[in-house]
Amino acid sequence: MVGRFVEICPTDLVAAARRTRRHPSQKRRALLESIRLQGIISPIIVNSANVIVDGHLRVEVALQLRLGTVPVIRVEHLSDAELRAFGIAANRMPANADWDMEELRLELEEIRADDVSLDLSLTGFSIGEIDRINGNHLAAKYDDLDAVDDASLPPGPTRAQAGDHFMLGDHELICGDTTDHLIIERLMHGEMARAIFTDPPYNVKINGHVSGSGQHEEFVMASGEMSVPEFRTFLEVTLGNMASVLIDGGIAFVCMDHAHIGELLDAGGSVFDHRLNICVWDKGQGGMGALYRSQHELVAVFKKGDEPHRNNIELGRNGRNRTNVWSLPGMVGFSASRKKALELHPTVKPVALIAEALLDVTAPGELVLDAFGGSGSTLIAAERTDRRARLVEFDPRYVDRIIDRWEKLTGRTAELLDRIAE
Numbered sequence: 001m002v003g004r005f006v007e008i009c010p011t012d013l014v015a016a017a018r019r020t021r022r023h024p025s026q027k028r029r030a031l032l033e034s035i036r037l038q039g040i041i042s043p044i045i046v047n048s049a050n051v052i053v054d055g056h057l058r059v060e061v062a063l064q065l066r067l068g069t070v071p072v073i074r075v076e077h078l079s080d081a082e083l084r085a086f087g088i089a090a091n092r093m094p095a096n097a098d099w100d101m102e103e104l105r106l107e108l109e110e111i112r113a114d115d116v117s118l119d120l121s122l123t124g125f126s127i128g129e130i131d132r133i134n135g136n137h138l139a140a141k142y143d144d145l146d147a148v149d150d151a152s153l154p155p156g157p158t159r160a161q162a163g164d165h166f167m168l169g170d171h172e173l174i175c176g177d178t179t180d181h182l183i184i185e186r187l188m189h190g191e192m193a194r195a196i197f198t199d200p201p202y203n204v205k206i207n208g209h210v211s212g213s214g215q216h217e218e219f220v221m222a223s224g225e226m227s228v229p230e231f232r233t234f235l236e237v238t239l240g241n242m243a244s245v246l247i248d249g250g251i252a253f254v255c256m257d258h259a260h261i262g263e264l265l266d267a268g269g270s271v272f273d274h275r276l277n278i279c280v281w282d283k284g285q286g287g288m289g290a291l292y293r294s295q296h297e298l299v300a301v302f303k304k305g306d307e308p309h310r311n312n313i314e315l316g317r318n319g320r321n322r323t324n325v326w327s328l329p330g331m332v333g334f335s336a337s338r339k340k341a342l343e344l345h346p347t348v349k350p351v352a353l354i355a356e357a358l359l360d361v362t363a364p365g366e367l368v369l370d371a372f373g374g375s376g377s378t379l380i381a382a383e384r385t386d387r388r389a390r391l392v393e394f395d396p397r398y399v400d401r402i403i404d405r406w407e408k409l410t411g412r413t414a415e416l417l418d419r420i421a422e
Contacts, residue, residue, distance in 0.1 A: 002074045003045075003073040003074060003076075003077075003266050004073065004074045004076070005043065005071065005072070006072050006073075006074055007069040007070070007071060007072065007074055008046075008050065008069060008070060008072045009068065009069055010059050010062040010063050010067060010069075010070050011063070012050060013044065013050050013051075013052055013059050013070075013072070013248070014049065014051045014052065015051075015052055015056060015059075016051055016087070017054055017058070018051065018055070018088050018131070019056060019215060020087075020088060020091070021056070021057075021091050024058050026126065027057075027108065027124075028057065028060075028061070028312055029039050030060070030121055030122075030124055030126075031057060031060045031061050032064065032065070033119070033121070033122065034122050034124075034133060035058070035061050035062065035065060035067075036065060036365040037107055037119075037122065038122070040058055040062060040067070040070050040071055041071075042055075043055075043070075043071040043072055043073045044058055044059060044070055044071065044072050044073070045072075045073050045075060045086075045087070045397050046072055046073070046074050046256065047074070047075060047076070047080070047083055047092070047382050048074065048075075048076045050072075050074070053075065053083050053084070053086060053087040053090075054086070054087050054090040054091070054349070058070070059133070065112055070157075073251065073358070075400050079093040079335070079415075083084040084094065088273030089402070101133060104133055105133050105134060105135075108120060108123070108130060108133060108134065108360075109134075109350075112386065113363060114143075114363050116170055116253075116388065117365050117366075117403070118365060120363065120364055120365070121217070121249060121361060121363065122140040123216050125130075126310040126312070126314070126317075127310070127312045127363040127364070128313075128314060128317065128319075128320060129333055130363075130364060131312065131340070131359055131364070134364070134386060135383070136180065136359055136385050136386065137198065137319060137320070137359070138410055140392065141355075141384055142331065142350075142351050142352040142355055142381075142384060145351040145380055145384065146350055146351055146377070147381075153399075158396040158397055158399070158400050159399075159400045160175045160397075160399035160400050161175065161396060161401065161419065162175055162176065162394040162396065163175065163176060163419060163420040164184065164396075164399070164416060165187070165416070165417045165418045165419070165420070166399075166403060166414045166415065166416055166417060166418050167414065167415045168379065168402075168403065168406045168407075168412075168414045168415075168418050169383070169406075169412060170382075170383075170388045170389075170409075171374065171379050171388060171390070171391070171406070171415075172187060172389075172391070173376075173379070173390075173391045173392075173393065173399065173402060173403070173414075174186065174187045174391070174392050175254075175392075175393060175394070176391075176394065177394055177397075178238045178241060178371040178372060178392050178394065179234070179238055179241070179302055179400070180241075181241045182393045183241075183242065183392055184241045184242065184244065184245055184369075184392065185245070187301070187369075187391075187392060188245045188369075188390060191245075191367055192240045192245055192247045192250075192367065192389075193242075193245055193247065193250060193366075193367040193368060193390065194246075194250055194251075194310065194361070194362045194367055194368065195245060195246075195250055195251045195252070195253070195336055195357075195361050195362045195366070195368050195369070196242050196246060196250070196251070196252035196253065196254070196368070196369045196370065196371075196407055197252075197354050197357055197368060197369075197370055197378050197381075198242065198252070198253070198254055198255045198369070198370045198372050198378070199253070199254075199255040199349055199370075199374060200235065200238060200254065200255070200256070200338060201372070202256060202257045202259070202260050203225075203231045203234075203260055204262075208358070215322065218242070218399065223285075228263060229383055231260065231263050232263045232266055234265060235248050235263060235267035235268070236271060236384055237272055238371060238372075239252070239254065239267055239268060239271045240271045240369050241270075243271050243272060243372065245369065246303070246304045246369070247305075247307075247357070248304060248305030248306070248307040248308030249305055249306075249308055249309045249310070249343055250303070250304050250305075250306070251276070251301060251302070251303055251309050251310075251361045252268075252272060252301070252302040252303070253299050253301055253357050254268060254299065254300045254302065255281075255297055255298070255299050255349065256297070256300060257294070257297055257298070258296075258298060260296070261298050262277070264302075265300060267394075268302045268303050270303055271302070272302035272303060273304055273305055273306065274302065274303040275300065275301070275302055276299045276301040276303050276309075278300050278302075278303065279298070279299040279301060279303065279324045280296050280297075280298060280299075280324060280325050280326065280327045280366055281296055281298070281299060281301075281328065281349075281353060282295065282325055282326065282327045282328070283295050283296060283297070283328070283329060284327065284328070284329045294324075299326070299357075309361060310359070310361050310362060310363065311360075312359060312360055312361065312362075312363075313355035313360055317396065318344070320359065320360070322360060326353060326356070328350055328352060328353050329350070342375050348374065348375045348377055349377050349396075350377070350383065351377050351380050351381045352381075354377055354378050355381040355382035355384055357384050358381055358382065358385050358387055359385060362385075363387075364385070364386035365386065365388060366387055366388065366389065367387070367388050367389075367390055368382050368387050368388065368389050368390070369389075369390050369391075369393070370389065370390070370391050370392075371392040372393070373391035373392055373399070373401065373402055373419055374375070374393065374398060374402075375405065376391065376393075376398075376402030376405050376406065378391065379391055379402060379406060380406065381403065382410065383409065383410065
C-alpha cells in the first residue's frame with residue numbers, strides 16, 4: 001500500500017514551508033463553492049508528520065467553511081525529497097495537457113441535459129469561459145433569428161387562450177396579465193430568476209410612431225391611453241411583480257424610449273435597490289421623428305438587493321468588451337428578415353441584443369424573466385444561450401406567435417401544461 005487513507009481535522013494539518021503555487025481569487029471562490037456543495041472529493045496528500053504535500057488551497061477552504069474533517073492520504077514510503085518532487089509534479093503535470101474543445105463542449109452539454117439547473121462553474125471554468133466553449137459569443141449563432149418564415153399568422157381563432165400555461169422545451173410561457181402577481185407566481189412555481197429582460201409598452205400609440213410596412217393593432221395596455229402618473233404606477237406594479245421573483249443580486253434590463261425614461265426611472269427607483277446604468281441601443285439608422293429622427297432606445301439596468309451581481313464581462317477577460325452603448329442594427333433596415341421581424345411585433349428587439357445582455361449577467365441554465373413577452377425574442381435568446389426563459393404575454397395572438405417562432409426554430413412542439421380561464 002503506497003498511502004493510508006484517513007480523516008483528519010484540518011486544524012491538525014501543517015502547511016509546507018514553501019508554497020510554490022499561487023491561486024487567483026476567482027479560483028478560490030470557485031473551489032469554495034464546489035466544496036460547499038459537494039464536499040472534498042480529492043484527498044489531500046500529507047507526509048507522516050501531517051505536513052501538506054498537495055492540497056493547500058483545499059485545506060484553506062475547509063478551514064474557512066469550518067469543516068470538521070477532511071479526507072487525507074498519508075504517504076510514508078517516500079523520502080522527503082521524493083514527496084516534495086511529487087508535490088510539484090502533481091500541479092505541473094495537468095498544466096501540460098490540452099483540452100479537446102469539441103469533446104469538452106459535448107461533455108458540458110450532456111451535464112446540463114442531466115441537470116439543467118446545475119451551476120456549470122463547479123467545473124472550474126468561469127461562466128464566460130463556458131459560453132465561449134459553447135460558441136455563445138459568436139455573432140453567427142444569432143443570425144436570422146429575428147424572424148421566421150410566414151411570420152404573420154393567418155387570421156382566425158388563436159391556439160392560446162387567456163390563462164394557458166405552455167412548456168416550450170426548457171422554457172415556460174403563460175397567457176396572462178402581468179399586473180396580476182398570481183400569474184407571475186404561477187409561472188415561476190417557487191423558482192427565482194437570475195435576470196429580467198423586458199420591453200414594456202411605451203404608452204405610445206403604435207400607428208404613427210413605429211416604422212415598418214407591417215400594420216399593427218394597438219397594444220391592449222399602455223398604448224397612449226395612460227396619464228403620466230398612471231403609466232408610472234403601471235410600471236411600478238409590473239416591475240414590482242417581476243422583482244418579487246428576482247434573486248438578491250439579480251439584474252433587470254428594462255427597455256424604454258427617451259420620452260418616457262423619466263417614468264421608468266421613477267418606477268424602477270421605487271422597485272429596485274440600485275440603478276447600475278442606462279445603456280443606449282444605437283440602431284445605426286434613424287426611424288421616425290420630428291425635429292430629430294430617433295436612432296436609439298434606452299435600456300435601464302437595475303439591481304435588486306446588495307448581494308454581488310454576476311459579472312461575466314470581467315473587463316474583457318473572456319473576450320467580452322462591453323460598454324453602455326450597444327451598436328446593433330434596428331428593425332427599420334431594408335433586409336427581408338427585418339421586415340419579417342416587424343410583422344412579428346411592432347417593437348421587436350433583435351435577439352442578439354438580448355443575448356448579449358444575458359451573456360453579461362447570467363449563467364447557462366439560469367432563469368430569465370420577461371413579463372412582456374411580445375414576439376418572444378427573450379425566449380429565443382435564452383434558447384440560443386442555454387438559459388431558461390419564463391414569459392408572460394397578455395395577448396393570445398402574440399402567445400401564438402411566440403410558440404410558432406420557437407417551434408419553427410427548434411423543430412419541437414410546445415406542450416400545454418394547464419388551462420385556467422381568467
